[in-house]
Amino acid sequence: MTRYVAFLRAVNVGGRQVKMEALRALLEQAGLKNVKTYIQSGNVIFDSGAKGIALEPKIEQLLKKNLGFDVPTCIRSMAEIQAVLxxxxxxxxxxxxxxxxxxxxxxxxxxxxxxxxxxxxxxxxxxxxxxxxxxxxxxxxxxxxxxxxxxxxxxxxxxxxxxxxxxxxxxxxxx
Missing domain, CATH: 3.30.70 (Alpha-Beta Plaits)
Known part of the structure; x- marks a missing residue:
């Protein structure tokens, strides 16, 4: 399992309100583990055995289906976050x-x-x-x-x- 961060674009801005509890539940139902959110702006931390880049379209499709709008998603592993810093x-x-x-x-x-x-x-x-x-x-x-x-x-x-x-x-x- 790898620990990832998904940065969701345009969450809780411009009338696109998403409750973090509901977001966590959706992602857990999709098979992600240990899902946590940080502040209300679409920062999701989770574990998965899948590659981060493969998860981006899967999460985008899931959110579009359940929220009714596009949520572009950029995923990085914790090692990649450390490298970014x-x-x-x-x-x-x-x-x-x-x-x-x-x-x-x-x-x-x-x-x-x-x-x-x-x-x-x-x-x-x-x-x-x-x-x-x-x-x-x-x-x-x-x-x-x-x-x-x-x-x-x-x-x-x-x-x-x-x-x-x-x-x-x-x-x-x-x-």
Missing amino acids: DNNPYPGVVPDKDLQIYIAFLQTHPGKEAAAVLETMQNDIETYRMHNREVYVLMKKNTGAPPFSNNYLEKKLGLVATTRNLATVSKMLTF
């Missing part, structure tokens, strides 16, 4: 009231053109770095500019993504 390109930055670090989890490996696209997105407020299937975003807050948008990143890259802040991703290792 170890590869943080902003190691000396401590998020605070002025700075935030976001990690966008991509469902698929980005093509070679993704780095060039991210380069065009750089500005004085947001800095983007990519490693494997993750995009790290260092964002200045309280600038008056619109906040970082997962939708914008998805549109620019043409890939499914879901984003969490560094604190939430770090918490997955201890939950």
Whole structure:
């Protein structure tokens, strides 16, 4: 059995309300073990003998059937989560009231053109770095500019993504 984290996109936003007890029950009925949720934004920790990448479409189909809407899902093993944190390109930055670090989890490996696209997105407020299937975003807050948008990143890259802040991703290792 491998311990995984499923990051569910667009849960409990925009009228898509999902009770965490119901979500856990659905996933347990699908055969996942030791299912836990962290906060109300679609962070699910579980054990499975299946490969994480094979579980993504299975969980998406299950949730669409039972919730009535699409829930894009990005799964990483705990070892992959540790690697994501170890590869943080902003190691000396401590998020605070002025700075935030976001990690966008991509469902698929980005093509070679993704780095060039991210380069065009750089500005004085947001800095983007990519490693494997993750995009790290260092964002200045309280600038008056619109906040970082997962939708914008998805549109620019043409890939499914879901984003969490560094604190939430770090918490997955201890939950």
